Every structure is written in structure tokens, then in C-alpha cells.
Amino acid sequence: MKYFSKKRFTTRQVIGLLTIVFLGITVIAYAVSIPNTFGTGQTISSGAVNQNFQALADAINTGDVTCPTSMVRSGSACIDKYEASVWKTTNAALIAKIKAGTVTLAELQAGATQYGLTGGDLAANGCPDTGNGCKDFYAVSIAGVTPSAYITWFQAAAAARNSNKRLPTNQEWQVAALGTPDGAPCVVSTGGPGNTGTAGCVSDVGTYDMVGNVWEWVADWVPFSTACPGWGGFSDDNMCLSGASTTNTGPAALVRGGSWAYGTTAGVFAVNGYNYPSDSYSYIGFRAAR
């Protein structure tokens, strides 16, 4: 049975058909494209605005956003590669570079002063233990410097905030730390901190010194711990997050990873609930996240 009769199209009909198809594809392509630049005075449709917001939301939700080179991607967060150093400056250009995560050590040394190097130096220079009024101090992730310590949780959180960052949560710290060597070459058996960026003391995602060097404040607070039972057979790392004091006059803020003096009890599981957020010690620093 014959359903169709043979019929040749004219050249004009073919050109017309192809033109329609081409125009159709062009319209569809424009409809699904996302313009990223707009001209002065141009009327922007709600559709174009919504498309841009949707693209941004998709990028954030899928983690497809770029971390600055001073940080690494870890799950949905960017986390500092290095233990923080805290610098005071009022230089707007330098502050912009710090916030962008692109500042160099030479630029910092020329235009800022590092604190958290001796007991009380932050408070004496305008960043009190409470964090109140601590506006000119910035947390920086950079290799080759003494990590700042002698810093309360409040001062650390303020310095992170000033750099458009925050303290990582306990969970964020944990997953960023996984894979770091448990001991050498990490700094776990010395008389003081080494410079940030210890060769080989690196995690699966590319962060340095999450084992040893300085303990690191994380965001989480808990009731002050009362015991130190360890991890049992799971790990030789320090575990002093047990019990809940009803008499200590304040909560504890968690610290992670152990310090330069912790030997085998340093490690990616080391956790301690024995420090008030208002405490500051030579062996507790932090890193920031975004």
C-alpha cells in the first residue's frame, strides 16, 4: 500500500524551511542562555534576572564555586589551607586582597602587623578577649608564618568574620582533616609551633597542619567536659569531650587536632572540651572557613 506520493521540494522551499529551523534554534538558544553582562540603561527582563539568580543558586547548591587559592574545596565549604595568622591593618587595598584570599606575605609584612604571637598582644592593640570592637584584625591563610595563638575563641571568630569568613563547624573541620598523617611529618613532638604549611602534613582535600602544630578552635560550644577517656580501640588520639559540668562558669569551645607537644595523642580525631571560649593559650590557634 502506498501512503505517500513522491514530491520534490523546490530550492526556495528548502531555503525557507532551513531559515525557519535556524531562527527557531536561535530563539531557543537565546532563551536558555544566561547573559552575564548588561549595558547601561538597558531594560532587564525579570526572566533574565531570574535566570542569573538560578545559575548562582545552582552553582552554590552543587558546590561548583571557586575557592580562592588560599583555601581548598571541602564538601560544600571552602576551608583555609593553613592555620590562621592574624594581622592588623586599616589599609583598604590590603583588606580587599585579604578578603579575596589573594594577599601575599610580602604585602602583609609591608602593610600590616601580625598578632597572636605573645600573650595579651591582641588585647593590648585593640582586640580585647571578648572580641568586642575587634574590627581591624584579619585572619589570613598563608604559608611560612608562625600561626597566631594566644587568642580567645571570640577574637578568632571576630578575625575570621572580618575576613568574610567564619570558624568551621566541628564536622567541617573533621572532613577537611581526614587523611592527614597521624604523626610525622606533622609537628607533634617539638617545643613550639613550626611555620604554617608543614611539608607532607596534608589532608585528603589539601589542608595543612590539621594534626599538631597548634590546636584549632572550631565553631561548636558544649557543656564544659569533666573527663578524658580517650577513643578506646578506635584511635590513640586525645579525647577529652566527656561529661558535662554543672559548676564550671562557662561552656567549652571545642578544639581539634592536638598541638606540637601531643605526640601520638595528636591526630585527626583529637578533640577537647576543656577550654572556655574566653581562654587563650600558646598552643591554641584556628583556621577559617567560608
Ligand SMILES: [Ca+2]
Ligand atoms: Ca593544627
Ligand SMILES: [Ca+2]
Ligand atoms: Ca594519633
